[in-house]
Amino acid sequence: MARILVVDDAAFMRRMVIDVLQTGGHEVVGEGVNGNEALERYRELRPDVTTLDITMPEKDGLTALREIIAFDPGAKVVMCSALAQESKVLEAVKAGAKDFIAKPFQAPRVLSAIDKVVA
Numbered sequence: 001m002a003r004i005l006v007v008d009d010a011a012f013m014r015r016m017v018i019d020v021l022q023t024g025g026h027e028v029v030g031e032g033v034n035g036n037e038a039l040e041r042y043r044e045l046r047p048d049v050t051t052l053d054i055t056m057p058e059k060d061g062l063t064a065l066r067e068i069i070a071f072d073p074g075a076k077v078v079m080c081s082a083l084a085q086e087s088k089v090l091e092a093v094k095a096g097a098k099d100f101i102a103k104p105f106q107a108p109r110v111l112s113a114i115d116k117v118v119a
Contacts (some may be wrong), residue, residue: 054081054103
């Protein structure tokens with residue numbers, strides 16, 4: 001079981017991700033709605049894994065990813081986004097993301113990404 005931080009500006013999307021994770025036996029330790037909250041909650045909670053949306057207000061997921069990795073080079077971050085454009089995926093991986101889930105996602109894909117990252 002992993003301790004997970006879920007960050008997405010869409011409440012329904014956070015709910016969906018949280019439901020999938022909890023059904024899969026993981027503990028959701030916190031939530032955030034933008035990149036600023038992602039970094040704040042990461043520092044405070046030190047989760048095993050963070051899921052980050054790419055497109056968010058105030059600070060996007062790629063910026064938050066870079067800041068989280070700068071704060072903790074061992075951070076395990078899985079990007080979630082409808083922007084499944086190759087350039088964004090490559091940019092996220094180069095910046096330190098461990099995996100990428102395209103929305104709309106299937107529950108087994110979310111769980112396999114988390115399991116792979118935690119292993």
